Amino acid sequence: xxxxxxxxxxxxxxxxxxxxxxxxxxxxxxxxxxxxxxxxxxxxxxxxxxxxxxxxxxxxxxxxxxxxxxxxxxxxxxxxxxxxxxxxxxxxxxxxxxxxxxxxxxxxxxxxxxxxxxxxxxxxxxxxxxxxxxxxxxxxxxxxxxxxxxxxxxxxxxxxxxxxxxxxxxxxxxxxxxxxxxxxxxxxxxxxxxxxxxxxxxxxxxxxxxxxxxxxxxxxxxxxxxxxxxxxxxxxxxxxxxxxxxxxxxxxxxxxxxxxxxxxxxxxxxxxxxxxxx
Amino acid sequence: xxxxxxxxxxxxxxxxxxxxxxxxxxxxxxxxxxxxxxxxxxxxxxxxxxxxxxxxxxxxxxxxxxxxxxxxxxxxxxxxxxxxxxxxxxxxxxxxxxxxxxxxxxxxxxxxxxxxxxxxxxxxxxxxxxxxxxxxxxxxxxxxxxxxxxxxxxxxxxxxxxxxxxxxxxxxxxxxxxxxxxxxxxxxxxxxxxxxxxxxxxxxxxxxxxxxxxxxxxxxxxxxxxxxxxxxxxxxxxxxxxxxxxxxx
Ligand SMILES: Nc1ncnc2c1ncn2[C@@H]1O[C@H](COP(=O)(O)OP(=O)(O)O)[C@@H](O)[C@H]1O
Ligand SMILES: [Mg+2]
Numbered sequence: 001x002x003x004x005x006x007x008x009x010x011x012x013x014x015x016x017x018x019x020x021x022x023x024x025x026x027x028x029x030x031x032x033x034x035x036x037x038x039x040x041x042x043x044x045x046x047x048x049x050x051x052x053x054x055x056x057x058x059x060x061x062x063x064x065x066x067x068x069x070x071x072x073x074x075x076x077x078x079x080x081x082x083x084x085x086x087x088x089x090x091x092x093x094x095x096x097x098x099x100x101x102x103x104x105x106x107x108x109x110x111x112x113x114x115x116x117x118x119x120x121x122x123x124x125x126x127x128x129x130x131x132x133x134x135x136x137x138x139x140x141x142x143x144x145x146x147x148x149x150x151x152x153x154x155x156x157x158x159x160x161x162x163x164x165x166x167x168x169x170x171x172x173x174x175x176x177x178x179x180x181x182x183x184x185x186x187x188x189x190x191x192x193x194x195x196x197x198x199x200x201x202x203x204x205x206x207x208x209x210x211x212x213x214x215x216x217x218x219x220x221x222x223x224x225x226x227x228x229x230x231x232x233x234x235x236x237x238x239x240x241x242x243x244x245x246x247x248x249x250x251x252x253x254x255x256x257x258x259x260x261x262x263x264x265x266x267x268x269x270x271x272x273x274x275x276x277x278x
Numbered sequence: 279x280x281x282x283x284x285x286x287x288x289x290x291x292x293x294x295x296x297x298x299x300x301x302x303x304x305x306x307x308x309x310x311x312x313x314x315x316x317x318x319x320x321x322x323x324x325x326x327x328x329x330x331x332x333x334x335x336x337x338x339x340x341x342x343x344x345x346x347x348x349x350x351x352x353x354x355x356x357x358x359x360x361x362x363x364x365x366x367x368x369x370x371x372x373x374x375x376x377x378x379x380x381x382x383x384x385x386x387x388x389x390x391x392x393x394x395x396x397x398x399x400x401x402x403x404x405x406x407x408x409x410x411x412x413x414x415x416x417x418x419x420x421x422x423x424x425x426x427x428x429x430x431x432x433x434x435x436x437x438x439x440x441x442x443x444x445x446x447x448x449x450x451x452x453x454x455x456x457x458x459x460x461x462x463x464x465x466x467x468x469x470x471x472x473x474x475x476x477x478x479x480x481x482x483x484x485x486x487x488x489x490x491x492x493x494x495x496x497x498x499x500x501x502x503x504x505x506x507x508x509x510x511x512x513x514x515x516x517x518x519x520x521x522x523x524x525x526x527x
Binding site for chain 2: 008020105106108271
């Protein structure tokens with residue numbers, strides 16, 4: 001065997017290749033760099049949301065004693081909620097790009113492992129989330145004299161927890177997309193909003209009916225938003241809430257990644273990877 | 279002696295209601311150019327997909343380059359590749375970007391040089407910076423071929439490699455493939471229903487129908503066996519005869 005083929009063979013035989021993961025990240029970065037609409041779209045909604053909630057906050061600051069105590073409580077809520085949404089979307093859209101371009105067949109006859117694809121999708125999700133959220137967070141500073149960064153380190157904890165929960169949801173939705181194809185495309189945009197009312201983004205969980213509260217606490221998001229209000233109103237970082245959120249994150253991430261990897265097995269049984277358009 | 283490039287035994291694929299591949303047994307010799315010839319729905323793509331590990335067989339065994347494809351495909355995937363006009367590359371990436379991504383995926387040493395050399399050989403240099411989706415069918419096919427030769431595959435699988443090409447471009451592709459095959463002693467297995475292509479390129483033909491291999495031989499042998507002048511007539515013979523037999527039942 002030639003030296004060239006020998007090298008390629010050995011590179012392909014080993015799992016967890018940073019080169020292959022970076023190849024997939026590059027592929028999506030090329031795509032973003034090439035497409036202005038895609039980039040603008042990423043930042044568009046978070047900015048619109050911040051504008052809207054910024055003015056609502058301004059209004060409530062003089063009309064609601066609750067908001068008056070912590071002017072940023074609604075803006076922080078909307079920004080953190082968008083972290084969850086963008087993170088989930090970042091995973092699913094990147095996978096949809098492969099389905100749209102009918103590229104999965106090529107990827108899966110290359111030495112790329114499904115779990116490497118999984119890691120590259122979550123990396124892309126982080127990049128897309130930052131591109132989406134940062135402009136909105138920065139705009140709030142001059143407009144409303146509110147900087148979410150004043151929260152300090154707890155912000156990093158909240159961000160990471162929601163990011164990871166977004167990955168879990170994104171991977172689970174990606175698993176459905178692999179099996180059902182683009183017919184299920186809308187799930188990518190809709191599913192996460194089922195959780196919005198029970199995540200306590202703008203109001204405390206205890207306004208919900210008792211049995212709904214039980215369901216709400218099964219997800220990591222309410223712990224983050226309650227934790228956020230504790231920081232904003234009382235200046236305390238509740239480690240107990242954080243740990244509960246992280247434990248749930250881990251469970252959901254394992255479930256999401258498991259569903260994602262399992263869907264490739266199903267796809268190989270049902271012959272879905274060479275599917276040519278719908 | 280080396281084991282065959284491909285060896286399948288009792289290979290079967292059943293989808294819910296369709297028996298796509300029915301207990302195939304065949305071997306493909308190293309360094310040969312072999313055709314899977316058959317009409318639409320004969321099971322050619324399913325067979326190729328199972329050999330690549332994209333589809334799991336319902337039963338049976340697949341050995342590729344001496345390795346069990348179902349359990350150890352990552353030992354073989356770096357040594358093989360696939361091209362088909364039916365599986366596309368990301369349209370909005372440029373040709374150069376697509377090649378760069380796949381060069382990384384395959385862990386190619388000296389990536390930039392390897393891509394540049396292939397681009398030169400396959401005459402892609404003029405449109406390296408263009409979005410892949412804006413290319414003509416012929417140009418796209420050459421890009422896809424470049425992608426599938428990045429890792430200098432010992433086994434190259436092709437699914438209707440010249441479908442949707444004008445005769446000129448198709449001829450260019452065939453000549454290039456033959457040249458590659460000779461230079462690297464590669465094994466080529468191609469699905470096709472283009473008789474001219476098969477007659478010109480292949481030294482071994484398996485005629486597939488309803489998931490089975492019905493006839494096998496060199497193009498010359500098949501032509502002689504059926505007392506015909508061209509492979510096309512042989513093919514039509516096989517199909518008419520069996521169509522007729524079915525109508526009589
Ligand atoms: N993913 C799939 N799910 C269900 N049936 C399939 C699938 N892929 C192929 N088939 C069926 O299997 C048979 C063989 O298809 P295929 O291998 O694509 O044939 P060919 O490539 O020779 O045209 C056809 O009847 C086809 O409809
Ligand atoms: Mg086919």
